[in-house]
Amino acid sequence: MKTYRIAVIAGDGIGPDVLAEGIKILETVARMDGTFSFEFTHFPWGCEYYLKEGRMMPEDGMDILKQFDAIYLGAVGFPGVPDHISLRELLLVIRKGFDEYVNVRPVKLLKGAPCPLANVKREDIDMVVIRENSEGEYSGEGEWLNKGTPEEVVHQTGVFTRKGCERIMRYAFDLARKEGKSVTSVSKANALNYSMVFWDQIFHEISKEYPEVETHEYLVDAAACHFVRDPGRFQVVVTSNLFGDILTDLGAAIAGGMGLAAGANLNPERKYPSMFEPIHGSAPDIAGTGAANPMASIWSASQMLDFFGYENYGKLVIDAIEDVLVEKKHLSPELGGNAKTNEVGDAVQEKVAARMQHR
Amino acid sequence: MKTYRIAVIAGDGIGPDVLAEGIKILETVARMDGTFSFEFTHFPWGCEYYLKEGRMMPEDGMDILKQFDAIYLGAVGFPGVPDHISLRELLLVIRKGFDEYVNVRPVKLLKGAPCPLANVKREDIDMVVIRENSEGEYSGEGEWLNKGTPEEVVHQTGVFTRKGCERIMRYAFDLARKEGKSVTSVSKANALNYSMVFWDQIFHEISKEYPEVETHEYLVDAAACHFVRDPGRFQVVVTSNLFGDILTDLGAAIAGGMGLAAGANLNPERKYPSMFEPIHGSAPDIAGTGAANPMASIWSASQMLDFFGYENYGKLVIDAIEDVLVEKKHLSPELGGNAKTNEVGDAVQEKVAARMQHR
Ligand SMILES: CC(C)[C@H](C(=O)O)[C@@H](O)C(=O)O
Numbered sequence: 199m200k201t202y203r204i205a206v207i208a209g210d211g212i213g214p215d216v217l218a219e220g221i222k223i224l225e226t227v228a229r230m231d232g233t234f235s236f237e238f239t240h241f242p243w244g245c246e247y248y249l250k251e252g253r254m255m256p257e258d259g260m261d262i263l264k265q266f267d268a269i270y271l272g273a274v275g276f277p278g279v280p281d282h283i284s285l286r287e288l289l290l291v292i293r294k295g296f297d298e299y300v301n302v303r304p305v306k307l308l309k310g311a312p313c314p315l316a317n318v319k320r321e322d323i324d325m326v327v328i329r330e331n332s333e334g335e336y337s338g339e340g341e342w343l344n345k346g347t348p349e350e351v352v353h354q355t356g357v358f359t360r361k362g363c364e365r366i367m368r369y370a371f372d373l374a375r376k377e378g379k380s381v382t383s384v385s386k387a388n389a390l391n392y393s394m395v396f397w398d399q400i401f402h403e404i405s406k407e408y409p410e411v412e413t414h415e416y417l418v419d420a421a422a423c424h425f426v427r428d429p430g431r432f433q434v435v436v437t438s439n440l441f442g443d444i445l446t447d448l449g450a451a452i453a454g455g456m457g458l459a460a461g462a463n464l465n466p467e468r469k470y471p472s473m474f475e476p477i478h479g480s481a482p483d484i485a486g487t488g489a490a491n492p493m494a495s496i497w498s499a500s501q502m503l504d505f506f507g508y509e510n511y512g513k514l515v516i517d518a519i520e521d522v523l524v525e526k527k528h529l530s531p532e533l534g535g536n537a538k539t540n541e542v543g544d545a546v547q548e549k550v551a552a553r554m555q556h557r
Numbered sequence: 558m559k560t561y562r563i564a565v566i567a568g569d570g571i572g573p574d575v576l577a578e579g580i581k582i583l584e585t586v587a588r589m590d591g592t593f594s595f596e597f598t599h600f601p602w603g604c605e606y607y608l609k610e611g612r613m614m615p616e617d618g619m620d621i622l623k624q625f626d627a628i629y630l631g632a633v634g635f636p637g638v639p640d641h642i643s644l645r646e647l648l649l650v651i652r653k654g655f656d657e658y659v660n661v662r663p664v665k666l667l668k669g670a671p672c673p674l675a676n677v678k679r680e681d682i683d684m685v686v687i688r689e690n691s692e693g694e695y696s697g698e699g700e701w702l703n704k705g706t707p708e709e710v711v712h713q714t715g716v717f718t719r720k721g722c723e724r725i726m727r728y729a730f731d732l733a734r735k736e737g738k739s740v741t742s743v744s745k746a747n748a749l750n751y752s753m754v755f756w757d758q759i760f761h762e763i764s765k766e767y768p769e770v771e772t773h774e775y776l777v778d779a780a781a782c783h784f785v786r787d788p789g790r791f792q793v794v795v796t797s798n799l800f801g802d803i804l805t806d807l808g809a810a811i812a813g814g815m816g817l818a819a820g821a822n823l824n825p826e827r828k829y830p831s832m833f834e835p836i837h838g839s840a841p842d843i844a845g846t847g848a849a850n851p852m853a854s855i856w857s858a859s860q861m862l863d864f865f866g867y868e869n870y871g872k873l874v875i876d877a878i879e880d881v882l883v884e885k886k887h888l889s890p891e892l893g894g895n896a897k898t899n900e901v902g903d904a905v906q907e908k909v910a911a912r913m914q915h916r
């Protein structure tokens with residue numbers, strides 16, 4: 199029997215609350231399938247760890263993680279630890295260190311999920327954002343000059359490599375070709391005269407390798423506008439690290455809220471473990487209260503199933519989430535219900551079990 | 558009689574269509590007031606000029622413009638001229654060259670304007686974005702290395718100065734204090750470890766100078782989400798050049814569309830002319846057809862009136878736009894009507910005249 203070894207970094211705030219439910223679902227799927235299993239190893243890394251140890255994870259943290267088949271991450275960030283430490287020294291280190299250069303973020307409005315847009319058909323919100331996840335604006339390069347003087351000036355440098363741009367675009371095009379979809383590149387060459395001119399140029403080059411795939415190009419400002427006014431234009435969206443960050447939170451806003459926004463950080467070559475995490479933050483104010491919606495975390499777990507090759511189960515889990523949304527009996531407060539985090543998880547688990555039985 | 562000398566750069570596409578209507582309104586206001594007038598000087602700069610002359614404006618273009626009291630700009634950009642040339646060599650040169658470091662962009666849902674958000678009250682969409690307009694991500698600094706090789710790498714450097722951050726924040730705080738509003742800073746320190754850590758630090762410093770002003774801070778991704786889910790949180794928003802660009806297009810999306818989105822590029826010290834322009838692009842496909850909505854351009858004209866000290870008239874013009882929106886008889890196609898650009902302008906003009914008569 200195949201066993202998948204998963205490193206669990208529940209992290210801060212509601213991280214542990216929501217991950218527990220995702221784990222429940224993964225275990226249910228494996229148990230009912232019977233041919234594979236999961237082994238979860240929990241690491242207490244995050245802001246609490248930082249406050250005790252002065253670091254977000256141990257010095258050999260990456261070596262430890264490297265031995266796992268995947269990482270399942272809850273949320274990072276807590277008052278008292280500056281965000282640029284908590285995130286840059288854990289989440290971003292893993293994304294970059296394990297070359298998880300593809301960030302797959304579905305923006306799909308499930309049946310039963312609330313949509314804030316009045317004039318948009320549910321089917322029109324159905325895209326996936328392929329975000330560059332290893333370089334670009336997030337490279338961390340910069341300098342801080344004349345500190346503390348009136349001439350203080352700070353540089354932040356985005357680093358875009360040919361290799362980095364090519365591989366994320368090829369990933370997007372491969373996906374689009376497989377699914378018969380269009381690819382939309384989002385950039386900003388009219389203002390960012392180096393990085394985005396380069397991005398556009400490479401997009402044109404790569405698109406020639408895929409003559410059968412329809413392409414579109416938007417400026418990031420226009421894309422943000424159309425996410426709200428006409429999201430049906432977008433199918434596979436490929437964009438930079440920062441633009442992907444902004445557009446996927448906006449995507450969450452139109453597709454049911456942060457409680458439904460999932461993400462996979464993939465190293466497609468499988469040289470290093472990939473990481474699966476809900477997009478939402480750690481929401482310390484509601485941690486432990488049961489108010490957190492575990493659906494994003496469960497959806498991320500379904501992306502893990504996809505990545506391990508169980509795409510049928512990945513889809514089944516999303517269908518089970520949709521069942522619960524449509525039924526409306528076990529919804530989190532943010533979706534207008536009063537179910538606790540674990541009750542939502544139980545409800546999804548029940549639907550998963552039912553669907554697996556009737557396969 | 559005071560005469561205001563305005564340099565008109567109608568630019569490309571629908572630029573001339575919409576500016577003509579704004580000029581109509583400015584002339585009406587001045588004529589009926591009787592104590593001041595406008596003198597408009599038209600400059601045929603833009604992409605057509607570029608295709609003939611190889612540059613977007615003449616070499617002494619900035620010297621010419623410097624002599625005017627203000628610049629009124631339509632839209633820039635046309636197929637055949639790369640955006641990073643057309644915009645960077647005209648619009649961005651003026652913004653930067655004239656130290657128009659404040660970009661004031663109202664995001665206000667007027668009565669009668671359509672809103673794509675189902676669960677938001679009209680009054681909740683009423684903010685102004687104060688965008689840093691002279692530096693930051695738009696500084697144009699960068700390098701392009703190993704061109705044409707597999708090791709090709711491109712750097713784009715944002716440049717944030719203490720002076721630049723302080724002055725835009727003070728502008729926002731002064732405005733908020735005057736109007737009894739809160740200030741929200743939008744940044745992204747958890748990922749942009751130099752520029753946005755610096756931004757946040759200066760925001761904390763400046764906010765101490767204004768103890769009576771309530772402050773909030775959002776990450777740009779979260780801000781984008783809340784623009785859609787809960788825009789009522791925002792009153793005066795201060796943010797960087799790039800984030801302001803993205804958030805104001807998103808703002809346009811929630812506040813009636815691009816046809817209603819106005820902007821003022823201010824040099825508050827009045828050392829150089831300020832520039833007023835609708836936010837929308839040149840939309841070459843509908844240029845000259847009468848389909849363009851001139852309301853954004855008229856709204857920008859109202860910002861010009863504000864800047865010259867006629868704030869009562871500035872407000873009156875916006876009220877006149879609102880009259881036309883509420884009446885619904887003379888609306889552009891994008892707002893569901895079939896009025897031509899000049900008919901919409903005429904309708905607003907009529908309302909302006911009526912309101913000026915009944916003062
Ligand atoms: C926490 C933060 C560093 C992160 C990002 O900006 O990538 C988050 O917003 C995300 O979208 O995963």
Ligand SMILES: CC(C)[C@H](C(=O)O)[C@@H](O)C(=O)O
Binds near residue numbers: 389802836
């Ligand atoms: C045309 C472009 C350079 C410009 C910008 O990015 O500032 C525009 O989008 C705007 O918002 O005024």
